[in-house]
Amino acid sequence: MVWDTAASTPVASLGTAYASETRSYSSARGISFHGAAGRTYKLRVSGTTNTPFRLQVARGPxxxxxxxxxxxxxxxxxxxxxxxxxxxxxxxxxxxxxxxxxxxxxxxxxxxxxxxxxxxxxxxxxxxxxxxxxxxxxxxxxxxxxxxxxxxxxxxxxxxxxxxxxxxxxxxxxxxxxxxxxxxxxxxxxxxxxxxxx
CATH class of the missing domain: 2.60.120.380 (Jelly Rolls)
Incomplete structure (x- = not known):
């Protein structure tokens, strides 16, 4: 999940996610969202199992x-x-x-x-x-x-x-x-x- 928010925003005040995506392990793709220069985005990754993962951030086309x-x-x-x-x-x-x-x-x-x-x-x-x-x-x-x-x-x-x-x-x-x-x-x-x- 991704929130478009100020850097100091507390968790309780995040509100509705700017973008989110739910996928099974076998179909994992990631999440895409449009970011603006100078803005801060908070990302959260969660799951139902204790499975290791890597977080990769890349620009879109x-x-x-x-x-x-x-x-x-x-x-x-x-x-x-x-x-x-x-x-x-x-x-x-x-x-x-x-x-x-x-x-x-x-x-x-x-x-x-x-x-x-x-x-x-x-x-x-x-x-x-x-x-x-x-x-x-x-x-x-x-x-x-x-x-x-x-x-x-x-x-x-x-x-x-x-x-x-x-x-x-x-x-x-x-x-x-x-x-x-x-x-x-x-x-x-x-x-x-x-x-x-x-």
Whole structure:
């Protein structure tokens, strides 16, 4: 469990946990939360058995938050796709009030220089290893960096067992679009993103 609190806050005054997660030993993954520079966070680990453990703290992906969405370069040439390097959403978390589903989500931002249709696809990593297929894609038309102000999504698709998710969005030159990729609970892993404007 994690509390966002002042360093001197007594235990009795901690209140509701900022983030928490309960897992069995066999499915232990950890907990993800968004921390702010200069703030103090209290962490508590508890269990029903006297089992030794190690505590590891690691940063999540840079584009885990809408405000730090990875920028996709504009593609003014037709059928000139941009493919990202391998990315890993294992340590991605959920922002407070992030649109559902929020677990393991990562963000991209795209502002086209010409109008047309944008296709977004999720690809296997370059080596094809540690690849999860249970992914969902969402597109929003917004310039906001506030995750509570994205409005309703304008396109979505998700893996159903027969194909990888693909979304097609009619885009207008100069407008900004936010793309979110998320996976089902426990289905985190590595992948690449492909953006093609027609």
């Amino acid at each position: 840079v584009n885990d938050m809408l405000a730090t969405a990875a920028e996709v370069p504009a593609r003014p040439v037709r059928r000139d796709p941009w493919v990202s390097d391998d990315v890993d959403n294992t340590r991605a978390g959920a922002e407070p009030s992030e649109p559902t589903p929020s677990d393991y989500g990562m963000w991209w931002t795209y502002t086209p220089t010409t109008s047309g249709n944008l296709r977004v696809e999720v690809l296997a990593p370059a080596d094809g290893l540690n690849y999860t297929r249970y992914r969902k894609l969402y597109a929003y038309r917004t310039t906001s960096t506030d995750v509570t102000a994205t409005g309703a999504y304008i396109a979505r698709d998700q893996y159903t067992g027969d194909y990888d998710p693909i979304i097609n969005v009619a885009v207008v030159a100069g407008q900004t679009y936010k793309i979110k990729m998320t996976t089902a609970a426990g289905q985190f892993g590595r992948y690449r993103m492909k953006f093609t404007q027609f």
